[in-house]
Amino acid sequence: MKKITLLLSLLLITSLGFAQDDCTTATVVTEGSYTSQINDAVPGIDNGDDIWFSFTPTVSGIISISVCDDLDDPDTRVFLYDGTPGCGALGASVADDDDGCLGTFESLLTGFGVSSGTEYFIQFDDRWSVAEFDWVLSVGPFEPNDDFANATPVTCGGNYTGDTTNATLDEDGAPDGPNYDLDAPNVWFSYDSAVEGAGDVTVDLCPSAFDTSVLIYTGTSGNLSLVGGNDDNDTVCGSSGGTTRSYTTFTANGTDTYYITVEGWNFSNTGAYDLTITCAASCSPAQANQDCASAAAIAVDGSPNAVDSTCSTTNLTQEPTCEGFGDVVDLWYTFTAPSTGAVDITRTLGTAAAAHVVVYDGSCGSFTELGCSAAVDGTLTVSGMTSGSTYYLQVWNNGSEEGTFNLTLTENTLSAGDFELIGFEYYPNPVNDKLNISAQDNIDQLTVYNMIGQRVMVQNPDYVRAELDMTGLAQGSYFVQVTINGATETIQIIKR
Structure with a gap:
């Protein structure tokens, strides 16, 4: 039952x-x-x-x-x-x-x-x-500038506030940038350069209340061409708005109308935005080696090369793998690999706030990345290259870090048994306090010696990154012995 x-x-x-x-x-x-x-x-x-x-x-x-x-x-x-x-x-x-x-x-x-x-x-x-x-x-209610067709006109010196909470995603088929894409509720603005004039136009979203992204286009609805954009600019916005706010500059030609769209990092990121447009005369003189096709030759001879990246512009096609969410504003070089197939690439800053670097094998449009450093300066060592072959060097910043720096390429002389140095880097050099070291494999041991051979510091990181605190050491030259997979390499560091 x-x-x-x-x-x-x-x-x-x-x-x-x-x-x-x-x-x-x-x-x-x-x-x-x-x-x-x-x-x-x-x-x-x-x-x-x-x-x-x-x-x-x-x-x-x-x-x-x-x-x-x-x-x-x-x-x-x-x-x-x-x-x-x-x-x-x-x-x-x-x-x-x-x-x-x-x-x-x-x-x-x-x-x-x-x-x-x-x-x-x-x-x-x-x-x-x-x-x-x-x-x-x-x-x-819909935002008044929710659609491309209703873009709000902006002028130099103007400030515009609103909210993307009641916005929809419009023109989502438009081209995406290297590290930002059009995939969230957005609002639109238009900048008529025929009226406002040619020059460098800065889009500042630092005071906004949410994780923003901005893209700039020319063209018509359904047929837009990407000019530039930005996801995060922590260099500028870190102190005023937050590390997830957007700030970028594009160059207007004095003829076209430019369309600026403000969105969130992803579909769920919406909120109050605060947009300011400022204008300035175009940077001069324009850089000659702005892309792969116009790369300038540089010698691997240990001599510092004075570089000024002040007028470099955004690259929309080649994004280094170690770049996170910033712009890629770059300069390009070529070099010939020396007999050892290993090169130390050192950036020493002048007025620039950063000079990141990446090395490629291949040809323009078809690259294999050999080494990449997002450190603001220091030395990236790349090995395993073929003696006499040509390689490409891309040096970039996020669009707010331009300025002068020295770029030095030096042959790295490896002895038998030394570890493979692909991806090995250390910075800064000279160092004031902390020396950062990273490698492709776990770092077994770091040993620091002074100029008379006395061991002054030992560290066993057992990780791919390490930090040596050299604050307590006297000024002068030191040798840092790096051991990876049982093999050892020694680098020379200047302590200030």
């Missing part, structure tokens, strides 16, 4: 189903606050259980589905569907979010435009939890 009762109960559950567990049984909701819980038909999480709602907005605008208000809510995931095809043919969601509430695992779906009178379906699933949660549904 018990078995029959249980069987009948199971059949009853199967036939009746659970309310709101699919599109056809969705509960109708309007703008407001709700408390809900996943229908846990199959006990446990990530078992395909969910809860559905139907929403038909009375005005067109930007939808917001937020679980952010209550920090005690569980980990949620939400999907939005266009209900026009009907429940049996919804297809993929038009928008979704998992962890949009900053600092939590709760959901915030926004940045998608909905139309008045159109039915939409909202689905919360059990990917992470089936616990009760509070959520808020609202529709806000």
